Structure formats: structure tokens, C-alpha cells
Amino acid sequence: MVRWLVALLAALMLAGCAGSKPGELAKERAAQGAPCEAEGLHEGTEAQQNKIAEECTAQKDKEAKEKEVHAEVEAIREGERLKEEGKAP
Numbered sequence: 001m002v003r004w005l006v007a008l009l010a011a012l013m014l015a016g017c018a019g020s021k022p023g024e025l026a027k028e029r030a031a032q033g034a035p036c037e038a039e040g041l042h043e044g045t046e047a048q049q050n051k052i053a054e055e056c057t058a059q060k061d062k063e064a065k066e067k068e069v070h071a072e073v074e075a076i077r078e079g080e081r082l083k084e085e086g087k088a089p
Contacts, residue, residue: 035059 029038035055042049
């Protein structure tokens with residue numbers, strides 16, 4: 001999380017100094033794996049913004065699935081631990 005924030009701040013500073021074209025910063029952030037941060041910039045054409053929004057939704061869906069899988073794995077581990085301690089059927 002901190003790494004992304006530092007990268008975003010660095011990109012913002014570079015964009016300010018370099019006078020990047022509209023949409024370039026958002027495009028760079030999306031390419032770096034941060035489409036949701038890029039979406040918040042509201043830069044570029046409508047088509048670019050729609051593409052970034054789709055990428056953000058896909059990223060959020062992936063993260064949600066990863067959390068579900070992690071929760072399932074932890075539930076299984078907890079069940080096994082309870083069985084080992086004789087506290088579960």
C-alpha cells in the first residue's frame with residue numbers, strides 16, 4: 001500500500017514537471033497495476049476512462065475472490081486445529 005502511494009506521488013510530481021498529455025498519467029497508473037487509482041484521476045478520453053473503469057472492476061473482483069479463498073483456507077485450518085485439540089466432531 002505504501003509502495004503504491006509513493007509511486008503515485010512520484011508519478012504526480014513527474015507529471016507536473018513534465019507537462020504530460022491528458023490521460024497519460026492515468027494510462028501509466030493502469031499499466032503499473034493500479035487501475036483503481038488511475039480511475040480516480042478522471043483523465044483521458046471517455047473510451048480510455050471506460051477501459052480503466054473496467055480494469056478497476058476486474059481488479060476489485062480479483063481481490064474479493066482472493067479474500068474469499070483466504071477466508072476459506074483459514075476456516076479449514078481452524079477446523080483442523082479444533083479437531084486436533086478434540087474440540088470438534
